[in-house]
Amino acid sequence: MPTLTRRGLAAAAILAPLAPAVARAQSWPSGTIRIVAPFPPGGSVDALARLAQPMLERSLGATVIVENRAGAGGSVGANAVAKAAPDGNTWLFVFDTHAVNPSLLPNMPFDSLKDLDPVMLIGTAPMVLVTHPSQSYRTLAEVIQAGKERAGGVPYGTIGNGSLGHLAMTLLARRAATGFNHIPYRGGGPLINDALGGHVPLSIASVAVLAAHLTAGTLRPIVQTGAQRAATLPEVPTVAESGFPGFEAEAWWGVFAPAGTPAPVVARFREALAGAFREPATAKQLTETQQIKLLATGPDELRTFFASQMKIWGDVVRENSIKAS
Known part of the structure; x- marks a missing residue:
């Protein structure tokens, strides 16, 4: 039986905690995948989710459903995803209101930064x-x-x-x-x-x-x-x-998952979603019909972008005492 070296033991110790996540990623998807669109059917978020749905099913070999959970500027659906199991079977598609809601709706029952993990910045317009x-x-x-x-x-x-x-x-x-x-x-x-x-x-x-x-x-x-x-x-x-250098206000679309969703699962879903959006027919639909600049970034880019959007528009809400209604 081979003897483990000190370096081998150290590597094994580092990799051991990752084993369950890797195992879950290899067995995922194991059920129906749910994409929550927190707005009514017919809007841009719903359109993006339904555009990706058939290609995700083909790529992942699983049933993918789009569930519309509208209300409170998207926060009702976001709350449902924030409280869902982090098993890779629930995903949230959002619009730019997602960065405004924390300051506009101070009594939201979830924390946008702590309870949801970034997956992809789809694009801007x-x-x-x-x-x-x-x-x-x-x-x-x-x-x-x-x-x-x-x-x-x-x-x-x-x-x-x-x-x-x-x-x-x-x-x-x-x-x-x-x-x-x-x-x-x-x-x-x-x-x-x-x-x-x-x-x-x-x-x-x-x-x-x-x-x-x-x-x-x-x-x-x-x-x-x-x-x-x-x-x-x-x-x-x-x-x-x-006449107003530096002024910028762009609509954006992104994807989040329940906090704690295994990184390998997030990576696989993001890869499949990016592939779906980059299909020539889909990309044409996004850029010409939806007028979206397709980015399909990773989690780190969305995390940084989302934090900046929360700061910019949160300040505007607070400084001007803007209320939801």
Whole structure:
């Protein structure tokens, strides 16, 4: 029988605690995989989950279901995942509200940093400030000047109170020393209906929500909020280019798992998901229809990004006493 050297014993001691996790990863998946989309069907998070679903089933050899658990800006579904067993059978797809909720909803029954492990930053997309063609606004400078001259500020609509669009416009108002009058809607559908009808002078939403209307010319873009101009909107300037260096507010989509999900399982799921999103037909759908810049990063990148988003928008919420409703 071979004699273990001191180095071999040390290596065995290091690897021993990893053995159960490796074993679980090798036997996973062992049941139905559940992807929780914490918003109603039809939204961007739901669309991403259902886009990946069939390819995940093929890649992992398991049944994958998408479960919509809507409520409280995505926190209801996130709470369900935070309290689920960390066995690799439950995953959470989120939108940018996930980084806002900890400051906007102080009584959430889970800790976003401690109870959920990062898996993947799927991608980002700029928001776009738009107006109805009947309005005279064509530049951000004109909007800012109107806000200074109009009592109560220029009205603008968003998908809801505390949404990223609301926070971005609040931050812009402070930096520009101007006035905006926020009109919150209950989602993108009602917002777009009023924007198309000319009932609200300005609207801000993700480019994914607005893309078809920008292409059709039924809404006119004024400025976009990304760090650089989106490839699909090369003629539309950014806020940073328009006199506010460093200004950036991008919608984003990510994936989390219950805290303690074995790292090898997370790695295997992330690899399968990245492969699904990089399939040519799927990638085209993401970049052209959803207007998302595909990143498909690993957990470390999402962890850093998520912490920065919580800090930026948490400060805006607190400094401006923004409430969920």
